[in-house]
Amino acid sequence: MxxxxxxxTDVPGLSPYFDKRNNKVYWRYRHxxxxxNHGLGSIDQKLAETIAAEANSRLARQQMEQMLSxxxxxxxxxxxxxxxxxxxxxYRKIQxxxxxxxxxxxxxxxxxxxPLRVFDERFGTRPLDAITVKDVVSVLEEYKAxxxxxxxQIFRKVLIDxxxxxxxxxxxxxxxxxxxSAKKPQVRISRQRLTFDEWMMIYNAAEKxxxxxxxxxxxxxxxxxxxxxxxxxxxxxxxxxxxxxEQQKTGTRIAIPLALRCDKLNLTLxxxxxxxxxxxxxxxxxxxxxxxxxxxRGGMVKPATL
Numbered sequence: 001m002x003x004x005x006x007x008x009t010d011v012p013g014l015s016p017y018f019d020k021r022n023n024k025v026y027w028r029y030r031h032x033x034x035x036x037n038h039g040l041g042s043i044d045q046k047l048a049e050t051i052a053a054e055a056n057s058r059l060a061r062q063q064m065e066q067m068l069s070x071x072x073x074x075x076x077x078x079x080x081x082x083x084x085x086x087x088x089x090x091y092r093k094i095q096x097x098x099x100x101x102x103x104x105x106x107x108x109x110x111x112x113x114x115p116l117r118v119f120d121e122r123f124g125t126r127p128l129d130a131i132t133v134k135d136v137v138s139v140l141e142e143y144k145a146x147x148x149x150x151x152x153q154i155f156r157k158v159l160i161d162x163x164x165x166x167x168x169x170x171x172x173x174x175x176x177x178x179x180x181s182a183k184k185p186q187v188r189i190s191r192q193r194l195t196f197d198e199w200m201m202i203y204n205a206a207e208k209x210x211x212x213x214x215x216x217x218x219x220x221x222x223x224x225x226x227x228x229x230x231x232x233x234x235x236x237x238x239x240x241x242x243x244x245x246e247q248q249k250t251g252t253r254i255a256i257p258l259a260l261r262c263d264k265l266n267l268t269l270x271x272x273x274x275x276x277x278x279x280x281x282x283x284x285x286x287x288x289x290x291x292x293x294x295x296x297r298g299g300m301v302k303p304a305t306l
Contacts, residue, residue, distance in 0.1 A: 009045065014052035016045075029055060082171050084131070085124035088116055091165055105249065107228075114151075115158040128163075128171050133178040140185055152185035196264060212286045216306045218272045219285065221265075223256050227303045233285040235277075243269060 009016070017026045027040040027048035040048050082090075099109045122139060123131060136159060143152035159179035166172040194202075199221075206213035219230050228248045237244045242255040258270035276285040282298035286306065291297045295305075 009049055011049045011052045012056055014048060082128055084126055084128055085120055087128050087166060087171055088120050091162055112158050115155040128166055131178055133181045136179050136182040149185040149187045156182055211289055212301050215276050216286055222262060222269045222272050231286055231301055231303050231306060234283045
């Protein structure tokens with residue numbers, strides 16, 4: 001009677017081998033194309049399964065890339081439209097160039113990443129000119145079902161730009177834009193203004209969570225500027241009794257008087273700026289006191305941190 005197997009795995013290509021000489025179990029992986037066995041040694045089963053699964057995943061990606069490359073060559077030879085994956089690769093390069101040339105902001109570039117990934121995962125192998133309004137709507141409906149209508153809006157907006165770019169490169173006919181024809185998801189605005197008492201509760205709670213949070217809140221209240229602009233404020237921006245700001249989003253330049261006063265807080269902007277000066281040498285109004293992670297002592301507080 002054969003010895004019962006103690007080790008079983010569902011990972012394709014992976015199998016155990018029992019060596020009677022030392023009573024050890026060794027693992028080996030069989031390449032699905034060449035048929036060659038690759039020894040993995042006497043290692044933990046979970047580790048062997050992880051290695052084999054990763055090998056299968058890489059092979060699958062290689063086969064997909066080869067298929068897409070062949071498909072793209074056929075399409076190119078016949079004058080057809082690029083696949084979604086191929087075009088999105090080019091689109092990402094175009095957007096990166098636009099960012100480097102200062103045509104779009106970093107946040108705009110980042111905002112496109114998730115919608116492009118979803119579009120690629122869902123329709124990557126399809127010709128771009130074969131995408132229909134129904135295809136776009138199917139994704140928007142999924143966002144709606146999860147209560148993510150705002151993400152649906154962003155997805156639609158990004159795809160509209162994708163198809164406009166495709167029209168300019170000749171990958172789709174003029175006027176072809178199924179995303180533009182899809183109905184825009186409606187978002188119910190649920191935000192409301194903070195009362196002063198609510199703001200003070202948050203301000204007092206911020207004292208124990210970070211030394212720069214309260215200063216950031218005061219600068220926001222006194223200047224009315226965006227988060228990214230507040231984080232970029234430097235002491236060198238203060239000239240002739242004004243805080244000079246160049247807005248990152250619009251490029252607009254404004255000068256805010258340091259004498260600007262908030263009667264409710266009994267503070268001026270000059271008081272807030274003075275509170276930002278401390279024992280840490282830094283050019284930034286909002287800065288780190290201690291090195292932590294990628295943050296350096298005296299370094300700028302990033303918007304995501306604030």
